[in-house]
Amino acid sequence: MAVQSKRRVGILGATGTVGQRLIHMLRNHPYFEVTALAASDRSEGKRFADVCNWKLPVEMPEAVKGIKVFGCKPPLDCDVVISSLPSDIAAEAEAAFAAAGFPVISNSSSYRMPEDVPLVVPEINPDHLDVIPAQKKNRGYDRGYLVTNPNCTTIGLVMALAPLQQAFGLEAVMMTSMQAISGAGYPGVASMDIVDNVMPFIGGEEEKVEVEPQKILGKLTGSKIVSAPFKVSAQCNRVPVQDGHLESVRVKLSKQATVEQVVEALSNFTGLPQELKLPTAPARPVIVRFEKDRPQPRLDRDAENGMATVVGRISKDTIFDFKFTLISHNTIRGAAGAALLNAELLVAKGLL
Amino acid sequence: MAVQSKRRVGILGATGTVGQRLIHMLRNHPYFEVTALAASDRSEGKRFADVCNWKLPVEMPEAVKGIKVFGCKPPLDCDVVISSLPSDIAAEAEAAFAAAGFPVISNSSSYRMPEDVPLVVPEINPDHLDVIPAQKKNRGYDRGYLVTNPNCTTIGLVMALAPLQQAFGLEAVMMTSMQAISGAGYPGVASMDIVDNVMPFIGGEEEKVEVEPQKILGKLTGSKIVSAPFKVSAQCNRVPVQDGHLESVRVKLSKQATVEQVVEALSNFTGLPQELKLPTAPARPVIVRFEKDRPQPRLDRDAENGMATVVGRISKDTIFDFKFTLISHNTIRGAAGAALLNAELLVAKGLL
């Protein structure tokens, strides 16, 4: 793809934790260049470098430092908008951009569940993008549309569930999470709540994880997406870890399987992003480890540049069929990288 | 109980994390006084204060500082032995003491599961002590016998399960733990494994938690204890928390129940230690909290001096019947306090 054809990206929520990751992942990107940054009103009109409290352990790219920040309303000087806004303002802002003709790739939760909005994980359900024409019709959009990616806790889970569903069918999933603090943004979790402590509550999280996997693993039927019928139970906890959501999972399958078959299904999992060699696609979307004490946040969250889900401790369960532990980097695969991979898929499919 | 009648206690594993808690809890105890301390061979013959790397945030009691440490073999100058030894040496040492005529109250795992050894939580199954005569006969003990308490993760769980079993019957239990580092003793968990990290593996822990609750909630039938038939699935994780095991739990009950009924069953739970007003018994063995973000290790582990189990976030589950979160102090209610409460119960029952 030649330099002149780079798509110009606008980022909604640019100063947030996910916005910062996006900016970092978009530096030197073959398909995209950042041309517009939008954030809350109080940042409007100022240089990005002057309003962003940059919290990544890598330097802010020079190219964005001088960009003038706009408010989160159309128009912006860009071809596509990637959004990571707090849910309370995302609904209105994202609809406004779509209505104004901008493709909106959203990491926010506002439009994940409507049946005419694709909730896409490119390895799993790229075909759900085919709902876009129906969405445009339903919502009266012309060139704009909405594409979403899942919650940061859902995505690691669904990466492990997809190959199991394909191979054995899924009946029920019990997931208990130990989530990183970066998932709450900045300032986010108060340190007094997390040093020498665990917070057994994350607002809205369990509700999201209990419905999103079924939609992602569901089917596009006519002009709407129908969720798969398996059940999910989620208990979500916050632990003193910077990055990486660890999940203890039990699954009940439709067909009998051996541990070896489960390992094989997970290890062999691959999809369209790998086939298309999308720039941000991990070579192996799911990595199985066999050490008794892996995966761990510190050692495994950065596998495949944070885009892989690492699964370990796979064994028979005493109640369901199998239990295992997985890790997924919450701000990379779980947010910025998820949106970016969706954007790359849209380019590859000619939708952008 | 008059001072002259205090039972003389010997502690096996006195220099360990649990041994230190025991020593602290036994200072000024109305029933007991510490007269003998035993530890590994390399400590033998030395003053306790010179060999114990004291790690509690309270001072070592003056009374034990000068006690000469013995090896873990009988005899010791005491009426009863409380043991918290590594499992590899506990089996032989504890049997030797019992055979030598010492009642052995054990926090170790070696004798928890044999059907003639009571695995006792005084609020739940004090009647299991009635297996002692059969045990003496089976094992050829004269005055000695073995009484055990559960694993530190089991005990918090079973405190919440007992009232549910009584009120509604139990079918299945899924438990995912986030356990404190003090549970691994000292030096125990390496700091590189736990700072900014979670360890998804604790050797032998899941296996214990998957069988102990059924025995505790089982029945003494003739001369043996028969485990209850419900199933338990455990996934155990270590988190960067000093004290307090947090557990995410789902339960499937035999009878339908409402959240209010579950709350009521848990809140009203009480037992023999409360009735007998045993010195270490918590006034409320189970405390239900209603804030959306409780229980937390830092705020709730010390409830009732660390002897209560605090339960919160009780709600309907999407797959099983209910889900909730609980915390129990692992070295107090989960170890030293469990053994001590057993000892107090034995005194009250005239067995000591």
Add this chain to the structure above:
Amino acid sequence: MAVQSKRRVGILGATGTVGQRLIHMLRNHPYFEVTALAASDRSEGKRFADVCNWKLPVEMPEAVKGIKVFGCKPPLDCDVVISSLPSDIAAEAEAAFAAAGFPVISNSSSYRMPEDVPLVVPEINPDHLDVIPAQKKNRGYDRGYLVTNPNCTTIGLVMALAPLQQAFGLEAVMMTSMQAISGAGYPGVASMDIVDNVMPFIGGEEEKVEVEPQKILGKLTGSKIVSAPFKVSAQCNRVPVQDGHLESVRVKLSKQATVEQVVEALSNFTGLPQELKLPTAPARPVIVRFEKDRPQPRLDRDAENGMATVVGRISKDTIFDFKFTLISHNTIRGAAGAALLNAELLVAKGLL
């Protein structure tokens, strides 16, 4: 002191971290009872239990739960006001209370440095209270007056400096702190800034620590307090510790001394609160430990109920005369306990 004569205390900043500690320390206090609670305007008119995000690992006392919260302006239904307000509002509010006839015992920084306001540590400079008549005259107060206690980092330091100044004279002090997160209140420090991290900056802290010790160790001359002439250099850091400020200190003395003499001066330090047996006074205000790895926050912050300063690692320095490490509980001795001990001293001196 009979129950009927208890002084009625109003707390400004009651919902904050220090306010909560105060409320906890004042439960069952022999001299005082809490009768009024004041906080920010948005809490006004509500029950304390409904507006206070209680963050102590002990329960909120029943007696304060139903108290109606007022704004931070006089009058309040009380005999004395203890204030722990953010500095931006403390100056006006505290002056208003003093002008309205209330003795104000302040933990805030606004009035620590004026020469007619005593900055008191009862063990060190109780005589500085004699400046109060001059203060009243200067400021036109009738029955009201201002008494302050030092910054949480200053107080641990000055407890160790006072005996050294008395015995050997002080020339210069270099202090580097590793401060607990509770010192920043709630929500205070963002968890992303402190998990796996140290923050090398605490706003305004170094400036306070570099001037307060000299005033505390200074002299009341006529109608004003004159700071002692030694110099202090401070570098302040925030570390992932809940409670307890650890300080690495070097001191240059006026007279030569041996390590033994320094240990002796520190160990023997005592003052008026000990003599008067004030309820909150530690039996030993300074405790010297000789283990090579003490003091530590976790093990030593609660010494004497958090009211003692624990000093260790005393040795010759290569540049100054001595170096040592100290710990002081920042929200107890460093804030709530400091104010409370001042209040007790005022009662004992007949000023309250």
Add this chain to the structure above:
Amino acid sequence: MAVQSKRRVGILGATGTVGQRLIHMLRNHPYFEVTALAASDRSEGKRFADVCNWKLPVEMPEAVKGIKVFGCKPPLDCDVVISSLPSDIAAEAEAAFAAAGFPVISNSSSYRMPEDVPLVVPEINPDHLDVIPAQKKNRGYDRGYLVTNPNCTTIGLVMALAPLQQAFGLEAVMMTSMQAISGAGYPGVASMDIVDNVMPFIGGEEEKVEVEPQKILGKLTGSKIVSAPFKVSAQCNRVPVQDGHLESVRVKLSKQATVEQVVEALSNFTGLPQELKLPTAPARPVIVRFEKDRPQPRLDRDAENGMATVVGRISKDTIFDFKFTLISHNTIRGAAGAALLNAELLVAKGLL
């Protein structure tokens, strides 16, 4: 440098924390290839992958997995030995290798201080390598010799001191460290000692930091290295941080300087590794930051791939001339990277 001319490296202490870093840094290195790995006797004869508890968040290089581990005694199949052994065994092992004809590049402390062994930081004192002929003569070495790098806490400090010494002269240095747990190796620091805690003691550390900087900044005079005469005082603490030693520093200079001059001296610092473009050399060995809350371990330890020292908070001190804060990655610039940069310098100088 052609592939066929790569120097073959043997690593002593290959399974340790620093050994692992070295192996990682040596993958695909233009000058070196790892051909021999040595560790404690109990690993001897086994495959490296089978004995090494790999703790880096990057994968073990395939090339070393199958290498058979030897004991730490000569000969090894290599041209040069890089050693990071515990000090108790380093002295004998390193001397044995040097005597057997191997150049020994040591990260251990055993030979840092003898006046005929260069203690080298390539940006500062590459000329100290000229003592090697005298060393060979003194010690009867033929082709072998010893070159050392400083302690992990010294190196960050001395990187900031060198430009100040050059520009203004140094009189005295007070340093208080907050050191990462990886500096103690694995298992190293017990988690119970560091979660919610700070350890105010690191065995032998203060003694090293108080003499090494003067040697590095000293002069080669005839056949020995003479330390510079300034004084260093060190207080060393361990904090709950995975990587990166943070240091609070005050300096007393020989000449007056302004903050701007200090900033300029530090920012412009460069040396022979930069001039020679050695593969591991940071482009900027010292980076000055101007934000009020930098440097921080999490955000700054990886600057220039962990090879830069980041300095911030430079300001006038109340007692000495200036105070500032610095961070240096303890296992990269402070250990593995220091040794490797020394090795590269030796190649560039034709000594290897």
